[in-house]
Amino acid sequence: MSEIIRVEHLKYVYNPGMPDETAALDDVSFSIEEGDFVGIIGSTGSGKSTLIGHFNGLNRPTSGKIIVDGKDMWAEGSDLRSFRFLVGLVFQYPEYQLFEETCAKDIAFGPKNMGLDDAEIERRVKEAAAFTGLSDDLLQRSPFELSGGQKRRVAIAGVMAMEPRILVLDEPAAGLDPEGRDTILSQIKAYHEKTGITVVLVSHSMEDIAKYANRVLVMSHAKVAMYDTVEKVFARAPELLELGLSVPQVTQIFLKLRQKGLDIPIDVYTVPYAVKTIRRLWQQEQGKGGGADAS
Numbered sequence: 670m671s672e673i674i675r676v677e678h679l680k681y682v683y684n685p686g687m688p689d690e691t692a693a694l695d696d697v698s699f700s701i702e703e704g705d706f707v708g709i710i711g712s713t714g715s716g717k718s719t720l721i722g723h724f725n726g727l728n729r730p731t732s733g734k735i736i737v738d739g740k741d742m743w744a745e746g747s748d749l750r751s752f753r754f755l756v757g758l759v760f761q762y763p764e765y766q767l768f769e770e771t772c773a774k775d776i777a778f779g780p781k782n783m784g785l786d787d788a789e790i791e792r793r794v795k796e797a798a799a800f801t802g803l804s805d806d807l808l809q810r811s812p813f814e815l816s817g818g819q820k821r822r823v824a825i826a827g828v829m830a831m832e833p834r835i836l837v838l839d840e841p842a843a844g845l846d847p848e849g850r851d852t853i854l855s856q857i858k859a860y861h862e863k864t865g866i867t868v869v870l871v872s873h874s875m876e877d878i879a880k881y882a883n884r885v886l887v888m889s890h891a892k893v894a895m896y897d898t899v900e901k902v903f904a905r906a907p908e909l910l911e912l913g914l915s916v917p918q919v920t921q922i923f924l925k926l927r928q929k930g931l932d933i934p935i936d937v938y939t940v941p942y943a944v945k946t947i948r949r950l951w952q953q954e955q956g957k958g959g960g961a962d963a964s
């Protein structure tokens with residue numbers, strides 16, 4: 670795998686020199702490998718949205734560097750437009766930006782702007798609609814007639830249709846009911862698996878990140894607090910709780926049992942993994958005392 674994004678000593682200050690000056694990012698450095706699915710989590714105001722706004726040049730660093738696909742985004746003579754095609758950014762509540770008379774036209778808007786021919790635009794609209802589960806009938810309807818979840822999927826399809834090498838999503842499931850959340854996040858996961866493109870997903874939910882991402886970046890007070898595989902980050906569950914992040918219930922139960930003196934791992938974040946772990950521990954225990962089958 671090769672590196673697709675590198676962030677070097679990134680600092681970003683809102684309203685510099687004003688009484689309400691805020692350092693939203695302070696000496697942030699990390700890199701993302703091409704093909705990774707990175708979840709970004711952190712408490713409110715920790716700098717997540719400000720950070721991802723740097724990936725396609727929406728925010729310009731106060732200092733530090735953003736290197737995408739080996740190119741320094743803000744180097745002299747750099748072509749910002751090329752970075753905007755390379756990195757597809759889905760904002761929070763992207764459905765507010767829908768404006769065309771049909772969903773198909775809305776999805777085609779980005780590819781059209783890229784100067785692609787009609788056949789290629791049509792192919793991309795169809796493919797993006799398939800990734801987001803939008804039927805042909807729905808494509809011909811006005812986005813304003815759709816449900817919240819459907820509108821959200823149209824907006825995401827519009828970014829997918831630009832075929833970015835990196836798809837960045839800011840809370841794509843925010844405000845949706847549990848079924849809508851699962852639909853959208855599973856579709857993003859399937860898209861990642863099918864295309865192999867890099868996905869960066871900001872979420873408030875540790876549960877979602879554990880389920881969909883393979884690496885986790887934890888932000889706290891404008892800095893990177895942790896950046897590692899899902900397993901390694903969950904193994905630091907007590908620190909996550911100290912940072913004010915809610916970890917999955919199953920992790921909390923294991924944590925409590927460990928605090929009570931049981932020698933058990935805490936890198937447990939899914940129910941199937943927890944069941945497997947309990948079964949293994951049970952079998953070990955039975956083995957000590959003569960052995961019985963726990964299944």
Ligand SMILES: Nc1ncnc2c1ncn2[C@@H]1O[C@H](COP(=O)(O)OP(=O)(O)OP(=O)(O)O)[C@@H](O)[C@H]1O
Pocket residue numbers: 683684691692693711712713714715716717718719720
């Ligand atoms: N346009 C702005 N002007 C001034 N300060 C801002 C602006 N946008 C964000 N901030 C401040 O910068 C800091 C980081 O904000 P940011 O939105 O990046 O955090 P976040 O982790 O994405 O938060 P949330 O989870 O609430 O979306 C916060 O202190 C916030 O108040």
